[in-house]
Structure formats: structure tokens, C-alpha cells
Amino acid sequence: MNAMNAIHETRATTAAPLVAFRDVRKSFGAFEVLKGIDLDIAPGEVVALIGRSGSGKSTALRCVNGLEKINGGTLTVCGRHLHESGTDLRDLRKDVGIVFQSYNLFPHLTVEQNVTLAPRKVHRISAADARTLAADVLAQVGLSDKAGNYPEQLSGGQQQRVAIARSLAMRPKLMLFDEVTSALDPELTGEVLRTIERLAASGMTMVLVTHEMSFASSVADKIVFMHQGRVWETGDGRMLSAPQTAELQQFVGNGL
Structure with a gap:
């Protein structure tokens, strides 16, 4: 057992799930993408969703922060019932951060300004507190020396780490990662994955959609293999070898 798995095994909890899917269904027109998903994610747990393109894993992830509305079943996230009408999605997203394949940084703002824009607008923090917050989250992703840089001055891997820092700046209870390394070359992929690994070691609850099987095996507490819109197998890293x-x-x- 490696050190990361040993860390994860100490996180057993009897707390209520932070995320609970119960028979969740999602369709786009006549095409049913999610065909009755059941899945719990505990506080402090790192969950990797794997599967072929079109298996429903990214759709499931997007349902968690309300980017997609479910058509059936129940979905509870951070105490909010997303299957009920009237759920305040803006309030939900204070607790649920998401990072995509594309960085979506504002090119005319510095790294520090990109990171602190949302906290200043949403939480109304002062300029001084914003600088302190930026320093903290940029240190978490290993970019303390890039606060004054603009996105075009950074590599793809650095920009993705700024995107992670931007989500962390909202102090979420849950972080979602949707194939965040798929547009990066192997060297840059490594630096982003190391950042996520440090977050896992800190106890952050995370759900990752990834094609990085070795990373999923070493970092995730639970791996969920999705196939044809269903949860097909669930287990720890050992399930990939058996x-x-x-x-x-x-x-x-197939090494997919």
C-alpha cells in the first residue's frame, strides 16, 4: 500500500454523504444518458469516475453542481436537494467548485485578480483579505511567484493550476474536476496531477472524471466505472488489476 492510500484509509467516516445519487436519471431529448445512478460520496473522500466517452461520467459530474438538471431520482449535494424545484444554484456553487478542461481565465486580469474576482464579488471581502486569500491558494497549487503574471505568460499546466486556485478561493466543501488534463502534454499533466494529489492529502472532498488510470488507482479512495449510463463497478484501485x-x-x- 502506498502512502497516499494509507492516508485515504484513515478517512473512514460515519457522517452523512456529502453527495448522494439515488436512481438518478438524465436525458437529452429521447436519449437517456444516466439510467439510474446510485452513488454516495463521503466527506473527505476522493472519487474517480472512469469509463469510455459517452458513458455518462461527465454528465453525472455536471449534475452535482447543477449545470445539468436531473430528470428522475434524487440528488442531494451539500445538504441541498437538487431534484426539488427552487434550489438556489448560486448558493450551491459557493460550496461546490468545478474545474474544466478549458481554463477560462480572463486574459486581461492578472493571476491574483483572476483568483480573487469571485470572492470579492460574492463574499465582499476587502482588497487586503483578497491578497491574503490569493497568496494562500496560489501557494496550495505551487504558484506563489505568479500572482502578478497574466495568463498568456503561463504554460497550459500553470493556467490549469490557476483555475484550480480560483475554485479553491471560494473555500468549497467539494471540488469537481472534469478531465482537467486531457488538453495537456505529459509533463504539464504531471504538474496538475501533483497539485490534485496534494489537495487529496489535505482532506479535500473531490470527484474526478479522468482517463489517467494510474493516477486514479493511487489517489482515489473509490473508483467508479461507468458504462452505458450506469455504475458498472465500484471499488478501490485494486479493481483495475482485477x-x-x-x-x-x-x-x-485497451488502456482507455
């Missing part, structure tokens, strides 16, 4: 179904065996064997 698949219980032909579908996961083929997926792992």
Missing part, C-alpha cells in the same frame, strides 16, 4: 466484469476488463485492457 476487473469483475468483461466490460471493465476490456476498458482497462
Whole structure:
């Protein structure tokens, strides 16, 4: 067992799930993408969603912060019932941060300004507190020396780490990562994954959609293999070396 897995095994909790899917369904027109998802995510848990393109994993992730509205079942996130009408999504997103494949940084703002824009607008923090906050979260992602830089002066990996810092600046209870390394070359992918690994070690609750199988195996407490809109297999990193179904065996064997 590696050190990261040892850290994760100390996180057993009897607390209520931070995220609870119950028979969740989602359709786009006549096409049903999620066909009855059941999944719990505990506080402090790191969950990796894996599967082929079109398996429903990114749709499931987007449902968690309300970017997609579910059509059936129940979904509770940070105590909020997303299946009920009238859920305040702006309030939800104070607790749920999300980082996408594209960085979406404002090119005319410095790194510090990109990171502190939302906290200053949403939480009305002072300029001095914003600088302190920026210094803290940029240190978390290893970019303390880039606060005054503009996005065009950074590598792709650095920009993605700024995007992570921007989400952390809202002090979320839950972080979502949607294939954040898929547009990066291997070297830059490594620096972003190391940042996420440090967040995992700090106890941050995270859900990752990823194709990085070795990373998922070493960092995630729970791996969820999705296939054709359903949760097909769930387990720790050992399930990737001992698949219980032909579908996961083929997926792992193809190196997807």
C-alpha cells in the first residue's frame, strides 16, 4: 500500500454523504444518458469516475453542481436537494467548485485578480483579505511567484493550476474536476496531477472524471466505472488489476 492510500484509509467516516445519487436519471431529448445512478460520496473522500466517452461520467459530474438538471431520482449535494424545484444554484456553487478542461481565465486580469474576482464579488471581502486569500491558494497549487503574471505568460499546466486556485478561493466543501488534463502534454499533466494529489492529502472532498488510470488507482479512495449510463463497478484501485466484469476488463485492457 502506498502512502497516499494509507492516508485515504484513515478517512473512514460515519457522517452523512456529502453527495448522494439515488436512481438518478438524465436525458437529452429521447436519449437517456444516466439510467439510474446510485452513488454516495463521503466527506473527505476522493472519487474517480472512469469509463469510455459517452458513458455518462461527465454528465453525472455536471449534475452535482447543477449545470445539468436531473430528470428522475434524487440528488442531494451539500445538504441541498437538487431534484426539488427552487434550489438556489448560486448558493450551491459557493460550496461546490468545478474545474474544466478549458481554463477560462480572463486574459486581461492578472493571476491574483483572476483568483480573487469571485470572492470579492460574492463574499465582499476587502482588497487586503483578497491578497491574503490569493497568496494562500496560489501557494496550495505551487504558484506563489505568479500572482502578478497574466495568463498568456503561463504554460497550459500553470493556467490549469490557476483555475484550480480560483475554485479553491471560494473555500468549497467539494471540488469537481472534469478531465482537467486531457488538453495537456505529459509533463504539464504531471504538474496538475501533483497539485490534485496534494489537495487529496489535505482532506479535500473531490470527484474526478479522468482517463489517467494510474493516477486514479493511487489517489482515489473509490473508483467508479461507468458504462452505458450506469455504475458498472465500484471499488478501490485494486479493481483495475482485477476487473469483475468483461466490460471493465476490456476498458482497462485497451488502456482507455
